[in-house]
Structures are given as C-alpha cells and as structure tokens.
Amino acid sequence: MPLTILLVDDEPLVRAGLRAVLEAQPDIEVVGEAADGAAVIPLVRQLRPDVIAMDVRMPLMDGIEATRAVLRTVPDPPKIVVVTTFENDDYVYGALRAGADGFLLKRARPAEIVHAVRLVAEGDSLLFPAAVRQLAASFGQDHGNTEARTAMERAALTGREGEVLRLMARGLSNAEIAARLVVGTETVKSHVSSVLAKLGARDRTQAVIAAYESGFVSPG
Template sequence: MPVTVLLVDDEPLVRAGLRAVLEAQDDIEVVGEAADGAAVIPLVRRLRPDVVAMDVRMPLMDGIEATRAVLRTVEAPPKIVVVTTFENDEYVYEALRAGADGFLLKRARPAEIVHAVRLVAEGESLLFPASVRRLAARYGDGDGSPAARAVLERAALTEREAQVLRLMTRGLSNAEIAARLVVGAETVKTHVSAVLAKLGARDRTQAVITAYESGFVAPG
C-alpha cells in the first residue's frame, strides 16, 4: 500500500510542487489538497491520509491550531509534518509543541521531501536536533516551564532512560544510541518506548521538546 498524503498550503504553486515531487514516487500517493487549516479535519476524516504536509502560516487557521485540532478530535490521527519557509520561526516551535512530528523547509530538495514523508509514515520523527535546540533556546523558557518540569518529575525516569532521552535530544537513532551505550537495538527500542510512555509523548519530537522545556537538558 502506498503512503497517502494530504497537502495543506495556501499557495497553489507550493501544493503543485509538492504533489509533483511526491507523486513521482511509486510508493507515495497524494490523496487531497486544502488551502487552509480550517479544511483539514473533514478531509482527514474522509481521506484518512497517513501523512499531512501542513503549512505553518495560513490566513484562517494556521498550522499550529490545525495540528492541535487534528490531534484533539481525530481518532488515530495522521502524522503531521509542518512545512515552513524559515526554520528559526516561532510558529515552527509552537507547531512542534502542539504535536507535529517534525518540520520540512519549502526549499528542501525533492529527495529530502520524499525521505521526510517516508520517515514519518514509518513512525519516526523528522527531528533536526540543531534546529530544535536553537528554537528551544530562542522561544522556550530557559528556566524550564513548571508544567514540563512536573511531567518530567512524574515520569521518574530510570538512570538508563534518562541517558537515552539525552541522546534522543541529540538526534541519535536507536542504532546510534545502542552503539553509544553498548547495548542491543531492541533494548534501546524498549527504553525509548518507556520514555515516551512515561512522558506522555506522542513521539520522539515531543519527548525532546519536553526535555528542553523542563530544563532536563539546556537548549543553548
């Protein structure tokens, strides 16, 4: 079965470009388009896409609110990748905090766009650690937000889980974490799953955001 994608952007040329890039792949199918976040929920419910490529800035409902709405109201929601012009944008950080699985620059090369869609469809986060670190340093609460600190305290991570979370904030894959800790990949997968469950995080991106927001790791 192909990976199905819904394109959401108020610029027709951007949607046309993304469609052309994605539909050139045998394993990806664009099933719909929308020009504003306000149209996303009914389309998601009707088309059931695997991935939504969501513009951040749109006139009626931006990508942040649309992301929140989808995750709040849609059962088994799709993966969401926000598409942006500028990576160091407060909108991008807020979209990640809202639950987006990652972000993609509009100037990205076709191969990068395709890779991003496949990656999030497989359940991985499209995480750029340096960019997320800069965003957290610029827009996050440097002293750690009380809510995020409370989440981390309630999680009561083990020493090993804390090590894994620190390595996740650096963007390491399970295999890279396994090599760093000299353990098996399946062991790391178990630890990552435990970290996500304890933090109540939807994916690695959300866990990393919580790590920065709580002051568990310093974003600077």
C-alpha cells in the same frame, strides 16, 4: 501499500510543487489537498492519510490550531510535518509544541522533502535535530517553566531512560542509540516507548521538547 500524504497549504504553487516531488516516488501517493487548516479534519477522516504536510501560516486556521484539532478529534491521527518558509520561527515551535512531528522548509531540495516525509512516517528518529535545538534555545525558555520541570520529575525516568532521552535529543535513531549503548534495537524501542509513556508524549519530538523546556537537556 504506498505512503499516503495530504497537502495543506494556501499557495497552489507550493501544493503543486510538493505533489510533483512526492508523486515522483513509486511508494508515495498524494491522496488530497486543502488550502486551509479549517478543511483538514473532514479530509483526514475521509482519506486517512499517513502524513499531513501542513503549512504553518494560513488565513482562516493556521497550522498550529489545525494540528491541535487533528490530534484532539481524530482517532489514531496521522503524522504531521509543518511546512514553513523560516525555520527559526515561533510559529514553527508552536506547531511542534502542539504535536507536529517535525518541520520542513519550503526551499528544501526534492530529496530532502522525500526523506523528511519518510522519516516522520517511520517515527524512529528526530527530524532535523540541530534545528529543533535551535528552536528550543530561541523559544523554549519562553514556554519552559516550573510545570515542565515538575512533570519531568514526576516522570521518574530511570538512569537508562534518561540516557536514551538525551541521545534522542541529539537526533540519534533507535539503531544509533542501540550501537552507542551496546544494547539491542528492541531494547531501545522498549526504552523509548517507556519514556514517551512516562512523559505523556505523542512521539519523540514531543519528548525532546519536554526535555528542553524542563531543563533536563540543554539546547547548547
């Protein structure tokens, strides 16, 4: 089965470029397009894409609100990659906090676009961890507060779960974490699942943001 993608961007040239790059891959299919976040929900329900490539700035409904709407209303929602012009942008951080799984620069090379979509679909490592750290350093302190610290304390992560979360924040994949901790990959998957459940996080991106905003992990 091909990996299916929905493109959401108010610029037709951007959508055309992304479609050309992605459909050059034999295992990727673009199943639909939308010019605004307001059109996303019915398309997702109709097409059931695996991944949405979502522009962060759109005139009627931006990528932040569209991401919230998808995650709030669609059962078993697709992965969401925010597509943006500037990586160090509070809109991008807002989209990640809203539940997006990662972000992609519009100026990225074709191979980077394909890699990003596949990585987010697989979900076992953090997309562009250095950039996420930079965003957390720039905007995380504005959002992080006592509530975030309290939530982390209530999660009561074990020592090993804390180690796994710190390595996730550095961008290591499950296999890389397993090698670092000298345990099996399935053991790491179990720890990751436990961390996500305890933090109430949809995926590792949300868990890492929670770790930064609570002060559990330092962006530096």
